[in-house]
Amino acid sequence: MRGASRPSFAALREQLPRAATSPASAKLTGDELFAVTGLLDTEHGLRRALSDPGKPAAEKSAVARSLLGDKISAATIKLVETAVEGRWASPSDLADALEQTAMEAECIAAEFDGTLDDLEDHLFRFSRLIAANPDLRTALVSQNLPNENKRGLIQALLGGKAAQTAIDLIIQVVTHPRGRLLTANLDVCARIAAERRQQLIATVRTSAELTQAQRRRLAAALKATYGHGVQLNVVVDPAVVGGISVQIGDELIDGTAATRLAEVRRNLAA
Numbered sequence: 145m146r147g148a149s150r151p152s153f154a155a156l157r158e159q160l161p162r163a164a165t166s167p168a169s170a171k172l173t174g175d176e177l178f179a180v181t182g183l184l185d186t187e188h189g190l191r192r193a194l195s196d197p198g199k200p201a202a203e204k205s206a207v208a209r210s211l212l213g214d215k216i217s218a219a220t221i222k223l224v225e226t227a228v229e230g231r232w233a234s235p236s237d238l239a240d241a242l243e244q245t246a247m248e249a250e251c252i253a254a255e256f257d258g259t260l261d262d263l264e265d266h267l268f269r270f271s272r273l274i275a276a277n278p279d280l281r282t283a284l285v286s287q288n289l290p291n292e293n294k295r296g297l298i299q300a301l302l303g304g305k306a307a308q309t310a311i312d313l314i315i316q317v318v319t320h321p322r323g324r325l326l327t328a329n330l331d332v333c334a335r336i337a338a339e340r341r342q343q344l345i346a347t348v349r350t351s352a353e354l355t356q357a358q359r360r361r362l363a364a365a366l367k368a369t370y371g372h373g374v375q376l377n378v379v380v381d382p383a384v385v386g387g388i389s390v391q392i393g394d395e396l397i398d399g400t401a402a403t404r405l406a407e408v409r410r411n412l413a414a
Contacts, residue, residue: 149237152230156245159226160252161371163219170253171309176220177246178316180212184239185322194228195238201229243322247313247333251340254309255373264337266310270302271330284318285326291319346374347391349400351384366390 145153164170184191190211194204205225213221223245232238254263274281283289283297295315302311317329346366348354354362359376366374370392386401 146233148233153241156227164249164252167253167256170249174246174249176216177242181243191235195232195235204228247336251337259307262307263310266306267334348378349381350388
């Protein structure tokens with residue numbers, strides 16, 4: 145996104161987790177945002193009107209709700225309203241932002257399903273596959289081959305071998321390239337998946353090795369606290385008398401008995 149569009153795109157992405165609250169809602173949000181992007185690509189006048197910086201935000205929001213309110217979910221409508229109320233460097237940036245938010249919603253669905261790692265890998269592998277097979281690439285970008293045939297070809301190639309979210313995203317960018325190279329579109333999808341995969345790193349110090357159940361509970365608690373997946377690096381430290389300490393970036397969550405004892409000693413000496 146160009147400079148003037150970045151704050152609006154950030155606001156749109158910030159709103160996304162409120163719509164994508166489960167695998168089903170994330171998938172629905174992605175599908176609906178892809179449909180809205182397609183509409184804006186077809187209706188250039190509407191795209192210009194909804195991204196016009198000279199029009200009041202409330203007016204553009206009302207137009208979007210009037211046109212789409214009975215066609216897509218309330219959560220997706222809220223995302224579209226957030227988008228059209230923003231300021232964009234160009235009308236195409238509005239459509240690009242909605243498309244990339246749709247891709248991220250699909251990634252969130254994969255995150256819920258535990259297939260996000262596979263998603264990034266499958267997107268990368270397919271990109272390399274078409275780079276190494278000119279005939280396949282030609283078929284997938286050909287305007288003479290109907291989209292239905294392209295969908296069938298992708299399903300035949302990847303069905304049972306790739307995560308369904310990967311297949312859905314590949315079909316989307318193949319059948320709706322939006323004037324870009326197929327490899328470029330796949331790279332955008334892979335980048336968004338990679339960004340979703342980036343987890344916080346928590347260094348956990350404890351006097352005894354944690355069980356798998358304890359690790360899962362701790363990871364879930366930290367994810368709920370920080371709103372992001374957390375990778376646990378557990379360090380067994382005999383100096384830890386009891387409890388655990390968790391270091392995430394510059395923040396230390398310390399519940400060890402040794403630390404509490406040291407605090408008592410400091411208080412007594414004060």
